[in-house]
Amino acid sequence: MSLLAYLRGCRQVEAAQEIDQRLTLGFFNSTGIDAQQLEQRIRIAEETRRATIQLEQERLQQKQRQAANQAAKLWQMAKPADRQHAYLQAKGVQPLRLRQLSQGRLLIPLCWDGHLVNLQIIDGCGTKRFLTGGRVQSCYSPLGRISEGCRLYVCEGWATGATLHVHTGSPVVCAMNAGNLKPVAIAMRERYGQTVELVIAGDDDRQTLGNPGRTAANRAANAADALVVFPDWPADAPIGLSDFNDLDVWSSQHRKKQP
Template identity: 45%
Template sequence: MAAITAKETRRGERRANSQYESERLNCTTIEQALGDALAAHGTTGLAIRADGDIHRFDSADKPGGNRNGWYVCPSLEVAVFGFWHTGEQHTVTTGGKSDPAAAAEARLAYQRAREQREAERRAQQAKTAEQARRWWATAGAADPSHPYLVTKRLAPYGLRQRDTMLLVPLFYDGELVNLERIYPDGAKKALFGGRAKGVAGLIGHLANAERVLIAEGWATAAALHEAMGVPVVVARNADNLEPVSRRLRQRLPDNVAITLAADDDRFTEGNPGITKARLAALTIGAKVLMPTFCADCSRCTDFADVALCRKERGL
């Protein structure tokens, strides 16, 4: 069997609708050709079905149940597969040079797969938003003695509680669409399948505010709100800083100052906290606020850490 001739796409650098790559394999059936191509990408054991339908599977580089991989065989000579989280897609044929008809089949197959995925994603997001609103409506007030709050020495600003989970409300266009769960040990996890990009929480009130901060995590936002008395938007993570910043800038009057309160991931290669905070600030013309650590500190990385450290030291 001939070797796969496709040039590997660097992860995340190619858009999903970019040009197609062909993997021409000298195989008897399209099922065999596709199975061999998938095996080269770490996926084995699939019962390939050349039925024209779109099939999902787990990509090998993600936890089980991710369903990030997909394939479709629009004919008995052509198959297309890809991975949603990397944006890559590949065309496989049973042998010989891929002709224009096969390329057209591949493009149509990919378009169908993308449309189906978008429909599934929207349906799941709507289902998760309904769950979030139901949980939020039935949750009680957060217990100030919750282990996470005690550890952080913070009041439960804007939180509710379900069983042992603290709930952080996450909004998009003014609607509650997801919840972040904070467990007693500090583990954090949003509801499965909910909207993630651009969602945000809020501590304080935006009405009549002259200055608004944007931070990553709830604890950092709570520590900043406690210390400065200004509203703080919770973006959840560094990757979400830019989309949240854009939406907030569009919503607020021009005279309201926005400041990115960065995590200083000084022990992480590339320092994503500062790097992405600066990028978000540059995008909307905002300033960046960074934490200041004690001279001998080798632990703290964000404003919540600094606030706790100072409380422990009696400063």
């Protein structure tokens, strides 16, 4: 009914009357009182719906504030990450500015508009999780300083971002997953405009139907008026590799095996 009212450019009660007539439901008997009563009920229902949405938004924001406070406390009490952490060793990357809690819990910061709002926690087995209730959409983990005229990469995972940052010297923001690439890319474009050369460094999920990594990267590039790049696979690279970190780790191991 709301959709029909929008398409017709009329009141919801008029849309309801049209639906009633088309479906011969008989709810309207052409009495002014019936129409007035229905209009009042529709208005009350709409006000209730809006109040419910507002309440849900306030609850969500409260959870996000609590998660942000928890993130700040955990980040403050954590120590610089150990270079020998199992996850960092497996990915062949340095800890850069990451921090670490007890029991080998690695902390990756997630920011929104330059402020810490959440953490991705990675344990020694590589299991990842975000803080409960914390904001993720449009949030990112930054690497390097973003300045006017620079090339700014947007990628999925932190290890991929660390690889890109070390090899290119350019700043990187890690969206943490494919579904967040587009929101983060748009946020970067809105924040920095055309003062940066925005490049989406996409995953290439060659073994997955529909290649979600490549699809998400292309969509993000189109939405944010950005360039897009993917790993350039050597002919003998295993088909299971999918991102720039995979390529870097494999290439390093491959070179070591050369006589």
